[in-house]
Amino acid sequence: MLLVLDNYDSFTFNLVQYLGELAAEHTLAADLRVERNDALTLEQIRALAPAAILISPGPGDPDQSGVCLDVLRQLSPTIPTLGVCLGHQAIAQVYGGRVVRAREQMHGKTSSVQHSGAGIFTGLPNPLTATRYHSLIAERESLPDCLEITAWLDDGTI
Incomplete structure (x- = not known):
């Protein structure tokens, strides 16, 4: 399952749509789950055992991205993670940038x-x-x- 962490941004669903289309092109099951950045705890996300995580765009700066910083600190070392816009900035910040x-x-x-x-x-x-x-x-x-x-x-x- 690909977990998409939504930072309250309408573009998130454009990304989800593109991911679904990409999966269909490659005859893959589009097992996508979208959750707001404050809907799940780190422990709940860990229990979901996502195969990959996408951290969406959103308003503000990485400190306003809910559980995303903890996800990056704790899970991204072992789970492939892509950050778009705010997600990209959060990755940079967590790793010292x-x-x-x-x-x-x-x-x-x-x-x-x-x-x-x-x-x-x-x-x-x-x-x-x-x-x-x-x-x-x-x-x-x-x-x-x-x-x-x-x-x-x-x-x-x-």
């Missing part, structure tokens, strides 16, 4: 994203065009070596 204000707010603006071509980027155009909705970023220079940067902008933003 800083989350800072972006030089420019990016609400509905597109950017050209370079990527490694591996993992979730396999088979995607490089660069690809992505629409961004955020005012905070994970500060590249503060990230520890245990985090691998797999996508970036020309200006170094990750």
